[in-house]
Amino acid sequence: MIRSTEATFIEGRKNHGMASQPNILLIMADQHRGDAIGADPHCPTDSEGYPFVHTPELDNLVERGALFSRAYVPAPICVPARQSLWSGQTPATTGATNWYGHPWEFEHTLAGELTDAGYQTHLVGKTHSHPRGNHVGFERMGPTHVGASLRDDGYAEWLRDRSGGAYDKHTGGLESNTWTARPSHVPEHEHPTTWTTTKALEFLDERDEDRPFFLTVSYQRPHPPFDPPRAFWEMYADRDLPTPVVGEWVDDAFGDEIPTYPPTDAWIADLSPHEIDRARAAYYGLVTQIDFQVTRLFEAMWREFGVLDDTLVVYTSDHGEMLGDHHLWRKGFPFEGSARVPLLMQFPDGCDYPTERVIDRPVGLEDVMPTLLDVAGVDVPASVEGRSLLSLVEDPHADWRPYYHGELGPSWTPEDATQYLVDDEYKYAWNPHTGDEFLFDVAEDRREKTNLAVSSDNEDLLAAYRSKLARHLEGREEGFSDGETLRTVGLDAWDGMETP
Known part of the structure; x- marks a missing residue:
């Protein structure tokens, strides 16, 4: 339900100087673990004590906003996590507690509520909704990039057309769930991360300037394949990479399940240090490439389109990546590498919410929808189970849920x-x-x-x-x-x- 008048919204936010219906930019990565952000308090550090992961643009969001250093996912796998984000509901309510066979049918969604409130809503990049034409409330969606396993999404078709059929996104020999790594077989300007940003800029160029926008830029990386462009591979390939943690409990819990000859998509594998270093170098390279593309996006929003200062920015992911911790790979586990994700926000100019906050309270993806609706001045539907994070921005010690x-x-x-x-x-x-x-x-x-x-x-x-x-x-x-x-x-x- 939308607030009855714009004046109601302005009155409710005048104490924080927030403009009526600011633009909203939601940037999503896939499989981005929470400590793979330089600003995160638990980011690995180098021998000099500096953050190992190079993400200066994302780190800078905290200067005008907040970082939630204990953001968890309601389900540590793609489909149920994204259903919770778009609906504001828990997996128990949506019925999606694992990755297959669950309908994407919601009475209320984040994009749908903002569309009804007058926002121009658009998503580019990864969707994972079902069926693939399901807009989950967005006015427009696409072109899409689903992942390495499909050859008929928007990115695959674009790449084939661009190369005259000479190559596609599979030529590199890597699939969607694998710990093997190599530099990308396509030039940086044709990599899916770059392509997703390009499509976001096309929306900004064509949008209706008389309406606020809700733009979701959904990157498929750093989800495998671990294939950064060579420039980003080289940033990490020759460094002393952080060693995976292996808990004292691992042998008792998983020892009998570790294969002698693990397939490249194994969820558990005691790999050689060389293979682990390659995977970690590629993964961190993909994260840094996203940071560079966020810089590209922000520069255009500031210099070319003049909308950055009027835009709330949120960055998050659907789940993490174990990356060899406890000999585990991919996602699906309750452990920190898989279940904790980045969650950062930057407020528009003129908003006097406290900034440079690092909030160490357990929050989750179902909290994103009520937070963005709160900022937009749109009433939160009764179906939403998450809570607005703005109360924690105001007071990190405020009353909150006892656990996540x-x-x-x-x-x-x-x-x-x-x-x-x-x-x-x-x-x-x-x-x-x-x-x-x-x-x-x-x-x-x-x-x-x-x-x-x-x-x-x-x-x-x-x-x-x-x-x-x-x-x-x-x-x-x-x-x-x-x-x-x-x-x-x-x-x-x-x-x-x-x-x-």
């Missing part, structure tokens, strides 16, 4: 389901199929080296978190809990599951 909950139904294998809670001090994760448990002191052990759940010394603490999760899951149709005790379930608990 995330989950994933079986996706890669029948045994990889997870439920997790994270609060200001601890993270508790439980597999509702196998009963496996993890408890980490994330306030002191952010790299999750020590699993407190395996020690009898922590039984009281473990019992407290079991009870929290049991209360949270009470009433779920899968039968996870009776409200007091957690219960493991069979695979038939996930209705309609089609195990890959």
